[in-house]
Amino acid sequence: MRREVPLFITAIVGISFVIQYFIPHPPFSNLSDWFSDWFSIIQACAIVLGALNLMKISFLKVKDKKPDWGYAAVIIVSFLFITIIGLSEGEGFRLPGTKFDWIYNFIFIPLSATMFSILAFFVASASYRAFRARNFEATLLLIAAFFVMLGRVPIGDLLVWFMPEGYQLSNLASWVMNVPQAAGQRAIMIGIGLGVVSTSLRVILGIERSHIGGGE
């Protein structure tokens, strides 16, 4: 029962979505609509599960006074702070001027934006330390990167001011992106597509069962 029911659910839902692609009429369209609605709700609950799990782990860390338990307490306090404010402000919680909007603009945006922006430093450092043109393929990769990096900023055209209109670095970068780069991406895309199709078939037919876990 513990393994058969999930396999049955996977198969039925998967096959319904495949059939509705070819027969987008009732009853298959109804099934597709219901399943899409349920997917949205289940995914929302999955995210809530993640948040609750985070709180559980942080709470246990604080309770047992594990190393850095202070930061776990900060996580709990921050979570409760925004959740209580957001839930108490009503449907217009995101309108400009609300406390939730203030938290978004002056706490969430600075933190999330800066967290990803420091990657710029690591990209430069990694390029300096590790990016070596050891063979022809790596050199080709480097040259393509240089042309694209220079061609996609105005300074690139400034460097080749002597070239006629239509033959500048920006035109070359555009051609590289639209032609050879697109060809390589397309090959990767078709390969991935074939992999997705075969894996999806295996999951729907119950050959792939890792998603239902091991044991009982």
Place this chain on the structure above:
Amino acid sequence: MSTKVKEILAVVAITIFCLVFYIGKINGWETIEFSFTVSMIVISLLVLSLVWILILTIKGNLIERRIVFLFVGIAVTLPLFMGISQKISSSPEVVSLYESVDALPAGSKVLISFDYDPPSAPELQPMAEAFIQLCFEKNLKVITMGLWPQGPQQANLAFEKVFSSEKLKGRKFEYGVDYVNLGFQTGNEFVVQRMGSSFKSMFPTDYVGNAYNDLPLVKNIKNFSNIDYCFNLSAGFPGTVEWIQIGVDRFGVLLGAGNTAVQAPQIYPYLNAGQLTGLLGGMNGAAEFEKLTEIPGKGTKFMLSQSFSHMVVIAFVLIGNVAFFMSGRKSMLEGNEE
């Protein structure tokens, strides 16, 4: 002087620096803009620093990563003080997107999906602002939504910026009639799939809780067949790929896309296959679109910094490789002599 003392002194110096300029800002100090001569001196100093780094690296001393970080920070910051303007070209994919929107008649309904969060805002927010302003200038109706939770709030920020622009001054835009923000829904590609049959079922209320049928702009919109154009701003999954797979290929939507530069290369095959009407890639795409729409914004403003940062990364890669090849040659020559 111990490291701890140096660190404390550095923090104190930075704090004093920040306090001085913050108080200056309150007292109405003017912003700093380097003259052309000063800008050239700054550029020369940056080039000389790179030469110094090259010499050190060739000698076998890879400079510490914190020096690299400092250099990148300076190279990105200083151009923001320079008043040098640059010529921005127009890529075919950006022109194509502009023309497809320009061809829409007044009153057309445009659906904009904000599928990004604040980290991607420097690239995508200028695109959003320019696109929404273009729509309002052309009297198009705008409906926004998000597959990412922060999307609707980024949409709000874009609307606020657009409504305060010079070109739209004096015009009144009524929420629910000229524009609507439907909010966010979980479900990733299943949201798009469901919207193919019913917008209302996926968005029973807008982002502030108004019932779908109470909004004049959307109450007669059943599904994609009532939408004239779609524009997707995407930073990853879910995003442009899902909109193409379901919105375009399944439901026949006309779609244009604005992507972060990380995602843009993966979208070019779709553009080549005709599944997209146009593509804005990264901050460069935003700057080109701002130029075409004649709506200067942060995309254009940041391009000089972008140029400098690219030159710095290229310089670091070249320096690393020059030193690598020279050390390789040196050890080869030493081997031959032995």
Place this chain on the structure above:
Amino acid sequence: MDHFSLWLAAFLTLGIISFLYKDNPWYKLTEAIFIGISAGYWVVTLYWDNFYGKFWVNKGEEPTLWIGAFFGFLMLLRLIPKVGWLSRWPLAFIVGATSGLWLMNYFASNIMVQVQATIMPLFSTGYGTGFDADFATIVANFVIFFGTLTGLVYFFFSKEHKGAFGVGAKIGIFFLMITFGASFGYTVMSRMSLLIGRIDFLFGDWLGMIQ
């Protein structure tokens, strides 16, 4: 923007940036705040956008939604070890739904349409029969066709890359290197853009040094 808000935003921004020097308590504090605020943001948004609209404003309109709510509840049972196995049902639903939808979407959009866009007349514009394409278009068509074909040849590992097949695979690698190089260039562009945005906040909105 009031003074406290600006200084708070700057404090949090500089706290994250301080990691570049070394890991320190300031960074750890801002990181913990980020984690808590992000989790709370999701919960609040989900409540008002998903649950409130579907189950309160529109209550009674779509009774089938309660089945989805039941599955969602089963998902939450994962927190309780004794009945956690019940969460396999909604998990199976998610996996099945994703597999079913992706099977058709990827087949149609990522395989069929892409193959169609590759196999086309090399000397005509579009799918025409005339010899009417200009030189640039002909070159582009050839490059796209051979680039895609040789890239796919490279990914075919069931046959040894020898002889003519090996030559095709080698050419495929060259196209893939161009693709990866372009991706690297764009990645650098993207990361730098994010940094420029934050620098603009610090020196513009906070310190007022730039326009």
